[in-house]
Amino acid sequence: MQELRHLNKYFKKYRFKLLLGIVITIVARVFSLVMPSYVSKSVDSIKEYLDGNITGSIVKGQLFEYILIIIGAALLSGLFTFLMRQTIINVSRYIEYDLKNEVFDHYQFLNLNFYKRNRIGDLMNRISEDVTQVRMYGGPAIMYGIQTLTLFVCLIPLMFIKAPTIAFYTLIPLPILSILIYQISKIIHKRSTKVQEYLSTLSTFTQESFSGVSVIKAYNLEGTINNDLTDLAIEGKNTSMDLAKVNAWFFPLMILLIGISNLFVIYIGGKQYIDGKIGLGIIAEFILYVNMLTWPVAVVGWLTSIVQRAEASQKRINEFLKEQPTIKNEVLENTLVTGKxxxxxxxxxxxxxxxxxxxxxxxxxxxxxxxxxxxxxxxxxxxxxxxxxxxxxxxxxxxxxxxxxxxxxxxxxxxxxxxxxxxxxxxxxxxxxxxxxxxxxxxxxxxxxxxxxxxxxxxxxxxxxxxxxxxxxxxxxxxxxxxxxxxxxxxxxxxxxxxxxxxxxxxxxxxxxxxxxxxxxxxxxxxxxxxxxxxxxxxxxxxxxxxxxxxxxxxxxxxxxxxxxxxxxxxxxxxxxxxxxx
Structure with a gap:
């Protein structure tokens, strides 16, 4: 993530909005954790009623109370989730705006030799497509990253407190998933760079074709240009498919590993329930916990893909931002020019x-x-x-x-x-x-x-x-x-x-x-x-x-x-x- 350090100045600029967004994100995730425990309590109340330990009026009162708490927590979680998007996602748009202006301003200061060496389509792609990829890192990646981290930090200790044996078996697939994600991410980084380079080539080709359409028509080269575009499109398809094939491994692997975790919950939890070590509500609670982890674990792969794409794009942007103009304004004060x-x-x-x-x-x-x-x-x-x-x-x-x-x-x-x-x-x-x-x-x-x-x-x-x-x-x-x-x-x-x-x-x-x-x-x-x-x-x-x-x-x-x-x-x-x- 070394290339992405360039964005630190923007994070510092919008630090108060980001900090507010992070706090709101944490609060939203905490409220979402209320539901599983009260579902567990609801199941245990029904079990107590079926066993004849409590009356129908008592169980109805308890269920009504638990349902109100669940609904209230869900509404508050939804409200804070909305506010979270209004802060962090907005910051990513501000960063996108600032970065585009920075790149465009820098373009204007560069000398003519720079424009002779580089193609217009490539310049356009870096200020549009590449900046868009970087924006995903500056907003959605942060938002979902904080969500995932908060959920892990809060949920995993909670699981060990309530049922350490089930928690241990449930979390076994996570380290395996981390190793797989790391290996796949390295491949994604290389292939993302190739995709961005191809988009620059395509932008250049189309820009030159549209600008020179009169010459193309005059020389009757429409067929040749179409064939060249077809070759480019095939190359682009192959490049994008190479990236898509790697990305396609993420969700199946995560669903598989989450499925294994659910099996552990049912099997280990079932044995402990039969042995009288846990209540039936704990099994229902842990199934909800595992399914709550499904999206965050899936997001880990998605976030990795976003960060790798953003790193590749920011590297391309930095290549031009590091270009120094040879024509420099060495005098800050205005000077009068008469004409000799x-x-x-x-x-x-x-x-x-x-x-x-x-x-x-x-x-x-x-x-x-x-x-x-x-x-x-x-x-x-x-x-x-x-x-x-x-x-x-x-x-x-x-x-x-x-x-x-x-x-x-x-x-x-x-x-x-x-x-x-x-x-x-x-x-x-x-x-x-x-x-x-x-x-x-x-x-x-x-x-x-x-x-x-x-x-x-x-x-x-x-x-x-x-x-x-x-x-x-x-x-x-x-x-x-x-x-x-x-x-x-x-x-x-x-x-x-x-x-x-x-x-x-x-x-x-x-x-x-x-x-x-x-x-x-x-x-x-x-x-x-x-x-x-x-x-x-x-x-x-x-x-x-x-x-x-x-x-x-x-x-x-x-x-x-x-x-x-x-x-x-x-x-x-x-x-x-x-x-x-x-």
């Missing part, structure tokens, strides 16, 4: 691929300047924007923002000062209005429409039936590529940051729309530092400075007129695209 950016001999190599994207590049962008980055695919353009937003830290060299090393800026202040439009526009499954408002939570409808007009997407939106209240599909699939890009631009404009990062965000729009958007962007980004990554000269020609990259190195630098007057990559690109346009 300087790269000093910056080199960067991607950890996952070992590809060197930038090689000792240096440049200065003054606050309020617009700088465009051009170059072939893989030249390192997008990497520059990622480093400015500090999504990665440089491998060598230094980045300065407002003449301050980027690591000495408050990370939240830096990113709050940035409005980024990624190359692959990402929209959420929400209304268009809320997707734009993502850039500014308290934005008014008028502000949203203004930035939508600047991004030249307002006319498209009002053509929809529900206009700005149109619900987008996952990743904005309802919109075209160009519309998604323009909604993302509107989102960045609404934020009104000091630094704009535009990563080839006009690649899916036509040239006329591009010119109109660029004109609006120029007006909106006045006195704002703007970095534009593009493959089109039209997006870069009005920039204050143009930097040409090739294989991570700067090969040209200057404005449109300067670069167009010398032979090189920029002039050739400009002529090629001019010819293409004509």
């Amino acid at each position: 950016i300087e790269f000093k001999n910056v080199s960067f190599t991607y950890e996952d691929t070992n590809i060197t994207a930038l090689k000792s590049i240096s440049f200065i962008i003054e606050a309020g300047e617009t700088v465009a980055f051009l170059g072939k695919t893989g030249a390192g353009k997008s990497t520059i924007l990622d480093l400015v937003a500090r999504l990665y830290d440089v491998s060598e060299g230094e980045i300065l923002i407002d003449d301050i090393p980027i690591k000495k800026l408050n990370l939240n202040s830096l990113r709050n000062a940035i409005g980024a439009v990624p190359q692959d526009a990402f929209l959420f499954s929400d209304t268009i209005e809320n997707n734009i408002r993502f850039g500014k939570e308290d934005a008014t409808k008028a502000e949203i429409e203004t930035v939508a007009k600047s991004a030249v997407v307002h006319d498209n939106i009002i053509d929809f039936t529900n206009q700005y209240n149109t619900i987008l599909g996952e990743r904005g699939i309802t919109l075209s590529g160009g519309q998604k890009q323009r909604v993302s631009i509107a989102r960045a404009l609404l934020k009104d940051p000091n630094i704009y990062l535009f990563d080839d965000c006009l690649s899916a729009v036509d040239t006329e729309t591009e010119e109109e958007i660029l004109k609006n962007l120029k007006q909106a980004s006045q006195h704002k530092t703007t970095l534009i990554v593009s493959h089109r000269v039209s997006s870069a020609k009005n920039a204050d400075k143009i930097i040409i990259l090739d294989h991570g190195e700067i090969i040209q630098e200057g404005n449109h007129e300067e670069l167009n007057n010398i032979e090189g990559y920029y002039k050739q690109l400009y002529l090629d695209q001019l010819t293409e346009k004509e």
Whole structure:
């Protein structure tokens, strides 16, 4: 249970509710122990009456009294059982809530390399299915564990006090059961881990299939995907059946051993009754005791299974919680970011691929300047924007923002000062209005429409039936590529940051729309530092400075007129695209 120690902080947080629940559980079990002794007394009263030792009126009075006590104890036991569930089970839900939030918060702090190494389906499964398994340990396992322990602690001494010989024989099967449970539990732990790993694989497969359904249909791969899912389902069935086969041993073994205990009670108790050592009521009482032990003993196996599953799930959760983000906020105080950016001999190599994207590049962008980055695919353009937003830290060299090393800026202040439009526009499954408002939570409808007009997407939106209240599909699939890009631009404009990062965000729009958007962007980004990554000269020609990259190195630098007057990559690109346009 070492992995489950992670939950101790939550048990400490809710200790008062747990302690109250434990007390209520003990009281509920104590009241449940009242019934067997009064059943015994009832049987002995009837025996006394049949033997002629007491009159009918006396036995009726005694039976009426005993029945009232039994009913009262049962009602009180039921009431406290209800209160027990209202405390302990509620605590398990609180722990589930807190643990999910802890995992999700930790996910958000982890760097991009973590998401490149791990699959989305696996991330989802650990925060859903695994946390659910852990919740069972934090609630039902505790509740039934306390019930079982209380019953054993109270009932076993009581049995030895009333009839030690019968009690001894009755409890013989319990040590055997404990050994069997221990052996089976080790197997359950291994197979539970395999089941959870399979569920992660299945979640990943289905998530990727649904996200890529358009590609699957375009390539007519429905049959192949169905076959792959069938293989996965068969694997899942076999894995789950392996676990179920082990779990299936619990209840038959317990019923068998409880049955043996009942036989001991009847046989040994019958002999002692014949010998006059015990009364007939004791036999009835012990049969009730044994049957009261049936569920707790059965629960021991069930609890073992729960704990083993929870241990396996918590281990998987802890694997991610132990991951430390490489991008850390080392400055707690807020810092002002105006927009000057300087790269000093910056080199960067991607950890996952070992590809060197930038090689000792240096440049200065003054606050309020617009700088465009051009170059072939893989030249390192997008990497520059990622480093400015500090999504990665440089491998060598230094980045300065407002003449301050980027690591000495408050990370939240830096990113709050940035409005980024990624190359692959990402929209959420929400209304268009809320997707734009993502850039500014308290934005008014008028502000949203203004930035939508600047991004030249307002006319498209009002053509929809529900206009700005149109619900987008996952990743904005309802919109075209160009519309998604323009909604993302509107989102960045609404934020009104000091630094704009535009990563080839006009690649899916036509040239006329591009010119109109660029004109609006120029007006909106006045006195704002703007970095534009593009493959089109039209997006870069009005920039204050143009930097040409090739294989991570700067090969040209200057404005449109300067670069167009010398032979090189920029002039050739400009002529090629001019010819293409004509």
